[in-house]
Amino acid sequence: MTDSASLFAPLAAGALSLPNRIVMAPLTRARSTRDHVPTPRMATYYAQRASAGLIISEATGISPQGLGWPYAPGLWNAAQVEAWKPITAAVHEAGGRIVAQLWHMGRVVHSSVTGEQPVSSSATTAPDHAHTYEGNQPYEQARPLGVEEIPGLLEDYRKAARNALEAGFDGVEIHGANGYLIDQFLRDGTNARTDDYGGSIENRARLLFEVVNAVVGVVGADRTGLRLSPNGDAQGVIDSNPEPLFAYVATELEKIGLAYLHLRESRPGGTFRPSDQAPLAPVIRKHFTGALILNGDYTADRAAATVAAGEADAIAFGRPFIANPDLVSRIRTGAPLNAPNPSTFYSQGDEGYTDYPVAVPA
Template sequence: MTNTAKNQTPHQTPNQPKASVKTQASSTLLNPARLGGLPLPNRLVMAPLTRNRAHADGVPSALMARHYADRASAGLIIAEGTTPNAVGQTYPNIPGIHTDAQEAGWRRVTDAVRARGGRMFLQLQHGGRNGHPDTSGHVPVAPSALALPEDVETPSGPQPAPVPREMTTEDIRATVADFAAAARRAIAAGFEGVEVHGANGQLLQQFLAENTNRRTDGYGGAPEQRIRFAVEVVRAVAAAVGPERVGLRISPNVTVNGMAEGDTYAIYRALVTELAGDGLAYLHIVYADQDPELFGELRRLWPGTLIGNPVLTREDVAKDGGLRKGEALHAAGADLIALGRGFLANPDLVERLAASAPLNLVRDKYLMYTGGETGYNDYPTLADTRAAAA
């Protein structure tokens, strides 16, 4: 993930694989929508995608400004997981939002996106135990002193995950404050709002899950207590920037990064019920259609905007970027649909879908994380492809 990619001229993509797509410009996902008071040109959301293209100090790079600006036609862009403090860093070259230089770097990104007519939220991600001192300079912290059961990426390559330090009550208070401060910086940097990352085995989900939270104080035990940290973070962020600027991402029963929640239904009933009346911008559910019964229950409990991230196979992405799966999830109650790999390989995904045009396919998963232009800013637009063929 950390090796530098070889130089390649942008948009030079010999043997670029293509997917055929047969879609209709009348798709409901291509219709305008609203996110609270924010008008959206369509219902397609660019999902937050870790790409390891920031500088070593967490400052967003010029590569990132171009990458997001090229995808400004998405209804909403949710920028990649960004650390609210130094100890929360997961992998090398992950962006942060806790220094003046990082804030200024993100301002360059949002200016570039806004100049192309786009709208962005920033995902705030604390990795908890998913870090390493060789990357962040800090021993990771977590709800309990239980190590990630797999290697973690560092600047020198994969290493065994260290045992994290169990967070004290003061650590918890300080981390909640760091999330709020990061949210204020994000708004100052030009984002329309922030998404609190409570999914995919990061710190908030580590508090939610049975196997990573063995605490015996008020932050552990029953689901109503294990949700406490997540609720405090969300409410502190909402108090800092306004609830209408705050979303929450969750991933019920997702096992990535060694998660085993145990009582998934009880956890998310409690969490969603607790936050349902707070007036947040949205709830974002990862793999929302893998458990239709739970999705239906959370949809009933959540009164506001719900973003659904469908389960997509390689075949789904190759067929239409995930559009049909997204339409089914929209029909089941999701207001907006988040797609990842479709936007990754197609800067003009919305335009391609509207034109029933072929899609680029992701060429090499390895290139997602290698740094540089290759596999990041060298996917051609439809106009590029047509010009090359002329």
């Protein structure tokens, strides 16, 4: 049995009171409608996993422009808000806590999904291919987001944050990781701008902090989290010198007082975008004293050891939560884990979504 005691201490992350330190990572599952409206089966799915100390919702679009993943949910209109309400209510009725992850994909959308050319920090094209309703298609070249468009983008974040509160979420997490729009501005591998949003570290981080402050102005810092992926390549987004960049970001975030910072870090041999760039969590930990959540191929043993050593305050699990709705109980008891079925990760039905079995009590 795993010595998991460190994972079961409560944690205060701003105004969020977590009963344990096992967090459900955001997981795109493609169970919404083609109009990006959540569906009733999503209430069952999330409620099944409500024993997590905190559920971070699947990435949820702030606008039609920024949501290019088929059947992913949004939070920009009234129908979406109303459809989220029974989902958050089901989680709360099961004793859980859930925050909405706010998402703009930037250059990794496809015009066949959004109806317009993708936007990014600069005129670049992502590697590989886009997932669309018509199957995989090559990514298209993005156009640089105009400075005059940024106020509208910030208002999209504010509106989505207001909608998240109306829908019953306990807070929000801003998606600034994994090669999406904020990350495309932040790291120099994709940001070739020469205006106030490009060049220096301070300029490249400008959009990030404008978004953070916009959301904090709606939700409050103590109910706002941020996800970053500070090391390695993420969909072609990488930085040539990440340590000073993310040390600066962490230092400035400390002044804002966010509820938590959530890091998705790649590792050599990892299952998700492995990298030989060193993890930067130890550097960030020196500059950010708020709750720190780490994510990246953690086993229960490594998670417990990391929290016990004070290297993080909580650990986010992704794929283990897909196949194990009772993951918290399984970690506590040492029960074996179900294996996930990748063929159903992005399908639209209940199979591989709400039908994974729970462990039989001893």
